[in-house]
Every structure is written in C-alpha cells, then in structure tokens.
Amino acid sequence: xxxxxxxxxxxxxxxxxxxxxxxxxxxxxxxxxxxxxxxxxxxxxxxxxxxxxxxxxxxxxxxxxxxxxxxxxxxxxxxxxxxxxxxxxxxxxxxxxxxxxxxxxxxxxxxxxxxxxxxxxxxxxxxxxxxxxxxxxxxxxxxxxxxxxxxxxxxxxxxxxxxxxxxxxxxxxxxxxxxxxxxxxxxxxxxxxxxxx
Amino acid sequence: xxxxxxxxxxxxxxxxxxxxxxxxxxxxxxxxxxxxxxxxxxxxxxxxxxxxxxxxxxxxxxxxxxxxxxxxxxxxxxxxxxxxxxxxxxxxxxxxxxxxxxxxxxxxxxxxxxxxxxxxxxxxxxxxxxxxxxxxxxxxxxxxxxxxxxxxxxxxxxxxxxxxxxxxxxxxxxxxxxxxxxxxxxxxxxxxxxxxxxxxxxxxxxxxxxxxxxxxxxxxxxxxxxxxxxxxxxxxxxxxxxxxxxxxxxxxxxxxxxxxxxxxxxxxxxxxxxxxxxxxxxxxxxxxxxxxxxxxxxxxxxxxxxxxxxxxxxxxxxxxxxxxxxxxxxxxxxxxxxxxxxx
Numbered sequence: 254x255x256x257x258x259x260x261x262x263x264x265x266x267x268x269x270x271x272x273x274x275x276x277x278x279x280x281x282x283x284x285x286x287x288x289x290x291x292x293x294x295x296x297x298x299x300x301x302x303x304x305x306x307x308x309x310x311x312x313x314x315x316x317x318x319x320x321x322x323x324x325x326x327x328x329x330x331x332x333x334x335x336x337x338x339x340x341x342x343x344x345x346x347x348x349x350x351x352x353x354x355x356x357x358x359x360x361x362x363x364x365x366x367x368x369x370x371x372x373x374x375x376x377x378x379x380x381x382x383x384x385x386x387x388x389x390x391x392x393x394x395x396x397x398x399x400x401x402x403x404x405x406x407x408x409x410x411x412x413x414x415x416x417x418x419x420x421x422x423x424x425x426x427x428x429x430x431x432x433x434x435x436x437x438x439x440x441x442x443x444x445x446x447x448x449x450x
Numbered sequence: 451x452x453x454x455x456x457x458x459x460x461x462x463x464x465x466x467x468x469x470x471x472x473x474x475x476x477x478x479x480x481x482x483x484x485x486x487x488x489x490x491x492x493x494x495x496x497x498x499x500x501x502x503x504x505x506x507x508x509x510x511x512x513x514x515x516x517x518x519x520x521x522x523x524x525x526x527x528x529x530x531x532x533x534x535x536x537x538x539x540x541x542x543x544x545x546x547x548x549x550x551x552x553x554x555x556x557x558x559x560x561x562x563x564x565x566x567x568x569x570x571x572x573x574x575x576x577x578x579x580x581x582x583x584x585x586x587x588x589x590x591x592x593x594x595x596x597x598x599x600x601x602x603x604x605x606x607x608x609x610x611x612x613x614x615x616x617x618x619x620x621x622x623x624x625x626x627x628x629x630x631x632x633x634x635x636x637x638x639x640x641x642x643x644x645x646x647x648x649x650x651x652x653x654x655x656x657x658x659x660x661x662x663x664x665x666x667x668x669x670x671x672x673x674x675x676x677x678x679x680x681x682x683x684x685x686x687x688x689x690x691x692x693x694x695x696x697x698x699x700x701x702x703x704x705x706x707x708x709x710x711x712x713x714x715x716x717x718x719x720x721x722x723x724x725x726x727x728x729x730x731x732x733x734x735x736x737x738x739x740x741x742x743x744x745x746x747x748x749x750x751x752x753x754x755x756x757x758x759x760x761x762x763x764x765x766x767x768x769x770x771x772x773x774x775x776x777x778x779x780x781x782x783x784x785x786x787x788x789x790x791x792x793x
Contacts, residue, residue, distance in 0.1 A: 329476070332479075342477065343601055345480055364606075366662070366665020369595060369665070371671075372668055374590055379592045381473075384591075
C-alpha cells in the first residue's frame with residue numbers, strides 16, 4: 254500500500270478517533286507520519302497517538318517532543334531526562350515522579366504494563382514523595398534557623414518528626430496542599446509536582 | 451552446579467534475584483563516594499542485627515585484589531558489574547553459596563538465591579524470606595503504583611529476575627538453538643550466556659529468564675519461566691535422541707575425541723576447555739562415556755576458569771602458564787591412566 258501523500262510505501266496505518274464523523278484510517282509513510290504527528294501539536298489525542306507510535310518508531314519521539322522532555326530535570330538528584338536517555342540509568346527514586354510522563358510509554362513498551370501487582374513491603378515509608386517532602390522540610394528548617402526564625406524552625410521540626418514517625422497522612426498529597434495553604438507564607442514554592450525546568 | 455536436583459542432566463541451576471534500593475539515598479549513578487560508603491554501612495549494620503549474620507561473611511569488594519574478585523565472579527557470587535566498578539561495594543556471602551547479596555551494584559542491593567537443578571519455587575520461597583528479613587531493617591524505595599523502584603526501568607516493579615541455567619549441547623549440534631530462542635523472545639523470555647547480560651554462550655550453557663518485571667506477581671513470573679523450561683528440556687532430549695538414533699557412531703566418536711583432547715592436551719585455553727567439556731558432559735549423560743562422573747565434569751567447568759586455576763596453583767599465572775596448568779589439571783582429573791601413572 255502506498256502513502257496517501259506520496260509514492261512511498263505506507264508503513265504506518267493510523268486510526269484517527271477524534272473526528273466527529275467517526276474513525277478515519279490514514280495510511281502514511283514514515284516521513285508523513287512524523288509530519289502528521291508534529292502538526293497536531295500537544296493536543297491530548299495526538300500525544301496519546303504519539304506514545305502509541307513511539308513503539309512503532311522504535312521509541313524515537315517526534316523531535317520537538319523529545320527536546321522538551323530532554324530538558325526536564327529532577328528537582329532532587331538534578332539529572333535531566335536527556336542524561337537518563339544517554340546512560341539508561343535513573344539518578345534517584347524521585348525520577349519516577351519527575352519523569353512520569355516520559356517514562357510511562359517506555360514502561361508500557363518494556364513491560365506491557367503500568368501497575369505493580371507483586372510483593373508489598375510492610376514498611377512502606379520509602380515513597381519518593383515522602384523523601385522529597387522530608388528533604389524540602391529539612392532545608393526549610395535550616396533556612397529558618399539561619400534567619401533566627403525559631404518559631405518556624407520548631408514547627409518544621411515537629412512536622413519532620415511526624416513524617417519520620419511514619420504518619421502517612423502527614424505527607425500524602427492532600428496534606429501537602431493544606432500545608433502550603435495554611436502555613437508558611439514564605440513557602441509558596443512547593444508543588445506536589447516538581448516544576449519543569 | 452553440584453550436579454543434583456531435578457532434571458540435573460540438562461538444568462544446571464535455578465537462580466532468583468531481586469533489585470532493591472534504599473529510600474534515603476540517590477541511585478548509584480548519583481551516589482557520592484560518601485553515599486556509597488553510607489549505603490554499605492547501612493546494609494552491614496542491618497545485617498548484623500539479623501540472625502542470618504551468624505552464618506554469613508561480609509566482604510568488602512573494594513579491598514579485594516583482581517584475582518579474588520574474578521574468583522567470586524567465576525563462582526557467580528558477584529556480577530561482572532560489581533567486579534569492574536569503582537568505589538565502596540560489598541558482597542555478603544553464605545558459606546554454602548545458597549545466596550549472596552551484592553551492595554552498590556547497579557542498584558543498592560542485589561539479592562540472589564541459587565539452587566542446584568530445577569527448583570524455582572523453593573528458590574523464590576527462600577528469597578522472599580531473605581528479602582523480608584532485610585526489609586525489616588531497611589527502608590526500600592517503593593510506591594504502590596510502580597512497586598520497587600530501580601535504577602533501570604527494566605527492573606521496576608518486582609525487581610525480580612528468575613533464571614534457569616540450561617545445558618543444551620544437542621540443540622546446538624542439531625542447529626535448532628536459534629529457532630528455539632526466536633520462539634522464546636516472542637513470549638518475553640530472555641536468553642543470556644553463562645555469566646549473564648552480554649556474556650558469550652560458552653560451553654553450550656544458556657540462561658533463560660523473564661524479560662519483564664512489572665505487572666505480574668513474583669509467583670506469576672516464576673511460573674512463566676517454570677512453564678518454558680520443561681519444553682526446552684523436552685526439545686533438548688528429543689535432539690539427543692535424534693543424535694543417538696541417527697548417528698550414534700558419529701556422536702560416540704565426537705564425544706570420545708573431545709575427552710581425548712582434554713586428557714592429552716599439553717596447553718589448552720579456557721574457551722576450548724568449555725567447548726570439549728560440554729561434549730563430554732553430553733556423552734556421560736547419554737551413557738557413551740562411562741568412566742567419568744557428572745559432578746566431576748561440573749566441577750571442571752568451574753575449576754578450569756582462570757581465577758580458580760590460579761587459586762588452585764596458589765599463585766598468579768600468565769596466560770601461557772595457565773593453559774599449561776589447565777591441561778595438567780584436566781589430565782589429572784579426567785584420565786584414569788594418568789592418575790595411575792602418578793600414583
């Protein structure tokens with residue numbers, strides 16, 4: 254079968270589900286498949302399609318998407334997604350949170366699954382979000398001590414010890430949002446999701 | 451590779467490994483030398499407070515010489531990566547070599563449990579207990595959604611690799627091995643050489659293992675590998691039967707010549723030794739070679755490796771000297787005639 258737009262053989266057969274008139278089938282060569290994907294920009298159906306096609310394109314994402322992903326950096330260990338792609342190894346557990354969108358298609362490709370169904374440790378305090386929160390609180394406490402704001406420092410110390418005593422409710426996302434709202438006026442930099450640098 | 455256990459004429463060993471990381475440290479590539487030492491100390495301390503520490507030995511791999519490290523690698527107690535890498539790293543050894551725990555390999559912890567012959571379920575049971583014990587003292591990086599978090603996304607989830615080492619000389623001789631492996635790859639079962647990832651297929655030994663670690667339970671992954679092995683055993687047996695029925699004389703000649711070379715060579719490389727030992731092993735299993743025992747052959751596979759040979763001689767040897775010593779060693783253990791002469 255030939256590509257709909259040129260004489261080359263069609264190697265991509267895409268079923269487009271976004272049309273109001275129902276699914277449309279496209280037969281494209283590799284070059285036109287890439288153009289088709291990048292033209293659709295960042296709209297959700299297109300990105301869903303992109304992740305699907307990433308498999309066919311041997312994990313080569315459309316160049317622009319890749320450039321954006323590559324610049325993402327983990328706020329904890331500091332590696333960028335490009336660093337990971339080069340070495341094939343992640344820098345810390347929080348990378349699974351920081352690069353969630355990028356890793357998802359990769360995990361589907363490798364494992365054909367996205368959810369753990371195996372063993373669960375009895376001690377579940379090793380979540381990367383918890384580690385992230387602890388690190389952040391500790392650095393805030395240090396800062397508070399430096400500027401001699403002992404009241405804030407002692408509040409932060411209590412919070413740290415409450416997290417360290419494995420009180421799960423103290424570091425879940427809901428609790429974190431509340432923390433930001435009701436407490437530290439200076440602390441408006443915390444986001445449940447790390448910032449994209 | 452003690453030569454016993456179910457299906458031990460074809461299955462050399464069953465092996466299970468788990469990848470684990472400590473929650474409070476970055477993964478290895480971002481560990482500072484201080485972090486690496488702290489990880490090793492945390493693991494050492496955790497181990498000391500466990501009952502199993504009484505029977506285990508904590509070995510500081512960074513302090514070992516080249517020969518000792520290679521020796522541990524040849525016994526498959528440490529990996530190539532742990533042998534070659536730099537910085538603080540360790541291995542915890544069970545004196546009976548039923549398990550080992552590598553510290554600061556690709557992940558902070560690599561636990562492995564070994565078993566002779568085909569017995570994955572009991573290997574998993576022992577691994578599960580070992581993991582439980584360590585977990586009671588250490589906090590692993592874990593999320594409910596993705597499971598145990600690992601440095602490489604190929605291990606995330608269970609962090610489990612289930613592998614079975616098979617000796618498949620007849621499938622190699624009848625040139626069916628590639629066909630079998632293509633079929634295995636289609637069902638997400640990986641094939642590796644004797645020393646794991648990237649190693650050569652030496653002595654017709656192949657490691658069969660699961661390729662995925664996420665989305666299935668540990669027992670599900672064990673079952674998947676367990677399911678494939680009997681079929682491979684059957685193919686190998688059929689190929690052996692075919693060789694015996696179609697060309698018994700050629701086969702007999704072939705394995706006897708292999709034994710002849712091993713018994714009479716004056717200089718022999720490790721690779722050549724593996725090649726001929728493999729044929730001898732098949733010959734013994736098919737009753738074509740009578741005066742050699744399987745445990746002897748299994749032992750020779752390991753003892754003729756470079757580091758083992760040097761340990762046995764008690765000194766460092768050049769490649770040429772090793773080839774001479776290897777030939778002597780083989781002669782001593784394989785040829786009755788030479789034993790009588792020496793006695």
